[in-house]
Structures are given as C-alpha cells and as structure tokens.
Amino acid sequence: MVEHAPQSAWIDVERWLTSTVVKPGPEHERALRAAVDRGMPAIEVQPTAGKLLHLLVRMSNARRVLEIGTLAGYSTIWMAQALPEDGHLDTLEYLPEHAEVARANVAAAGLEGRVEVHVGPALETLPTLEGPYDFVFIDADKQNDTNYLQWAARLGRPGTVIVVDNAVWEGALLDPEMDEANAPGIIAALELLGSPPFDATVIQTVGSKGWDGFALAVVK
Numbered sequence: 430m431v432e433h434a435p436q437s438a439w440i441d442v443e444r445w446l447t448s449t450v451v452k453p454g455p456e457h458e459r460a461l462r463a464a465v466d467r468g469m470p471a472i473e474v475q476p477t478a479g480k481l482l483h484l485l486v487r488m489s490n491a492r493r494v495l496e497i498g499t500l501a502g503y504s505t506i507w508m509a510q511a512l513p514e515d516g517h518l519d520t521l522e523y524l525p526e527h528a529e530v531a532r533a534n535v536a537a538a539g540l541e542g543r544v545e546v547h548v549g550p551a552l553e554t555l556p557t558l559e560g561p562y563d564f565v566f567i568d569a570d571k572q573n574d575t576n577y578l579q580w581a582a583r584l585g586r587p588g589t590v591i592v593v594d595n596a597v598w599e600g601a602l603l604d605p606e607m608d609e610a611n612a613p614g615i616i617a618a619l620e621l622l623g624s625p626p627f628d629a630t631v632i633q634t635v636g637s638k639g640w641d642g643f644a645l646a647v648v649k
C-alpha cells in the first residue's frame with residue numbers, strides 16, 4: 430500500500446473540521462453518548478458525514494426519507510433535521526435495544542413527530558412500506574446491500590437520491606478475502622450501481638472511521 434498521513438492526523442483534521450465547520454448540536458452529542466453508555470458499537474457516521482447527509486436531504490428537497498440501519502439514531506437525527514415540518518423519515522433497525530436508544534435520542538432532539546423507528550429485519554419491513562421516497566440511506570448489514578438497492582429503486586422514483594455507507598471498506602474491493610463476511614456484498618452493490626437504473630459515484634473518506642467511503646447515486 431502507498432504511504433499516507435497517519436490515522437492520528439486524519440482524526441485531528443476531522444475534529445478541527447467538526448468544531449469549525451460542522452458544529453454538531455447538543456442533541457448530536459447526546460446521541461453519541463447514549464450509544465457509548467449502552468455499550469453499542471461506535472459505528473455511526475462521522476459528524477462530517479452526518480452533516481453531509483443533512484445537506485443532501487436539504488439539497489434534494491426531500492420530504493420522505495428511508496434509512497436502513499438505525500443504530501442509536503445519530504444519522505437519523507442529522508437527516509430528520511433537514512426535513513420540512515411535514516416531512517417524514519422511516520428508519521429500519523433489526524435490534525430492539527438499538528431501536529429503543531434511537532427512539533429516546535430522536536425524542537430528545539424533538540424529532541419524534543417526524544421519525545418512525547421500525548424494528549425487525551429490514552427485508553421484512555421493506556415490503557410493508559409505501560413509496561415513493563425522495564432519499565434513501567443504506568447503512569445496515571452489508572451482505573444485503575444489493576437487496577437494499579433494489580428496494581430503494583422500487584420504493585423510489587426517477588430522481589430519488591441514494592447514499593450507501595461503507596462503500597470502500599479499507600479497500601476491500603481489491604481483496605475480498607480480507608473480509609469474507611462483508612466485502613462480497615459491498616462489491617456486488619458497487620457493480621449494481623454501475624448500471625441503470627442507477628447513476629452513481631463513490632467518494633473515498635478517511636478519519637475516525639479509518640479508510641472508507643460512500644456511494645452517491647440517483648435513480649434514473
């Protein structure tokens with residue numbers, strides 16, 4: 430691998446950008462703290478990415494958002510805050526204990542009127558939902574990324590914006606054997622994104638979550 434700045438520099442830069450540009454509120458900090466207090470994995474998006482989701486929801490004038498993979502509701506809060514008063518966000522979470530923390534965090538952010546947390550395997554919840562969604566964020570079990578993309582297209586419309594987290598996964602696309610559980614699903618999703626009905630790109634990122642990235646797509 431080529432040499433790059435050490436991870437400590439990525440993290441220092443991320444911290445500086447977060448406090449200078451992103452400026453998370455107390456509701457974001459609370460959500461992170463609640464997740465730590467409950468022993469949940471620290472795998473939520475970075476603040477810089479949470480703010481990006483917020484801006485993308487706003488820039489796409491989204492009124493209906495679908496999120497697959499809630500955890501403690503950190504990304505949920507960032508996106509829901511970008512919705513108009515009458516907007517709605519459905520977020521899907523497999524684990525009841527995660528959903529419970531997320532609901533409390535969403536309520537503490539004053540967003541319970543705009544957000545519904547659905548508990549269960551996403552593939553069982555998705556058939557119960559009605560489109561069209563304007564914006565879809567996929568961030569759950571990577572094995573199902575292609576299924577989630579197909580659902581995003583089905584529940585979307587031409588113009589629906591889709592973001593898929595963890596699209597680079599430390600470069601796993603070059604060496605799927607380095608993570609046999611997740612890499613094949615991520616690679617299959619990227620291959621799907623290369624053809625209609627998707628029009629997509631992938632942005633690589635570094636920071637507190639290491640070397641990763643996200644796919645940004647629109648339904649044609």
Ligand code: SAH
Nearest residue numbers: 473474498500503504522523550551569570
């Ligand atoms: N989007 C969140 C992080 C999500 S982490 C944020 O950035 O703040 C991934 C979440 O997906 C975990 O809470 C995990 O329990 C959930 N998950 C895993 N498999 C799932 C499935 N099949 N259906 C729904 N949720 C799932």
Ligand code: DHB
Nearest residue numbers: 472473474568569594595
């Ligand atoms: C993991 C999952 C994520 O969605 C993420 O952003 C980082 C890590 C994980 O399962 O390890």
Ligand code: MG
Nearest residue numbers: 472568594595
């Ligand atoms: Mg993720």
